[in-house]
Amino acid sequence: MFDQEKIQQATRLLLEAIGEDPQREGLLDTPARVARMYEEICGGMQQDAAEHLSTTFEASEAGMVVERDIPFYSLCEHHLLPFFGRAHIAYLPSGRVAGLSKLARTVEVFARRLQLQERLSAQVADALMEHLGAKGVIVMMEAEHMCMSMRGVCKPGTQTVTLVKRGAFEQDPALVDEFFRMVGQR
Numbered sequence: 105m106f107d108q109e110k111i112q113q114a115t116r117l118l119l120e121a122i123g124e125d126p127q128r129e130g131l132l133d134t135p136a137r138v139a140r141m142y143e144e145i146c147g148g149m150q151q152d153a154a155e156h157l158s159t160t161f162e163a164s165e166a167g168m169v170v171e172r173d174i175p176f177y178s179l180c181e182h183h184l185l186p187f188f189g190r191a192h193i194a195y196l197p198s199g200r201v202a203g204l205s206k207l208a209r210t211v212e213v214f215a216r217r218l219q220l221q222e223r224l225s226a227q228v229a230d231a232l233m234e235h236l237g238a239k240g241v242i243v244m245m246e247a248e249h250m251c252m253s254m255r256g257v258c259k260p261g262t263q264t265v266t267l268v269k270r271g272a273f274e275q276d277p278a279l280v281d282e283f284f285r286m287v288g289q290r
């Protein structure tokens with residue numbers, strides 16, 4: 105499980121390694137704060153998307169369900185820096201739908217851990233396919249990566265966009281067009 109003490113030790117080492125004094129007043133509580141922060145922002149590792157998607161409701165007439173502009177924050181596994189943006193999700197139910205907040209919860213489960221944006225998008229799509237038995241799922245994510253904004257190529261504002269299609273969305277371009285129309289309406 106989550107090792108608070110180890111994060112505190114690592115934070116003290118990091119402070120020393122960059123030439124700081126971990127004993128100076130402003131930094132005394134920093135290791136404990138950082139440990140609590142990592143437990144929160146990596147909290148998705150202790151969760152299972154199935155918990156959120158196990159309660160479904162009968163909706164035999166339901167067409168495409170779209171949730172757009174779901175904000176998310178994640179951590180790039182290459183630099184341990186945040187990437188953040190918005191997710192747009194649609195699925196085609198096969199008779200049963202999830203509660204409205206559950207798509208956002210599913211995004212949180214996978215975003216709150218070390219990630220690649222491509223894998224995050226795929227994990228959300230696969231969880232909805234598996235646990236909702238959806239006929240098709242599409243997940244689009246737009247995000248800014250701090251490892252590109254504040255270091256390296258230093259290009260703030262660049263948006264990385266990923267698109268993952270499963271099931272009916274892979275076979276039917278008209279469904280994908282409809283998704284883009286619905287996501288594009290603002």
Ligand SMILES: [Zn+2]
Pocket residue numbers: 180181182183184185249251252
């Ligand atoms: Zn990175």
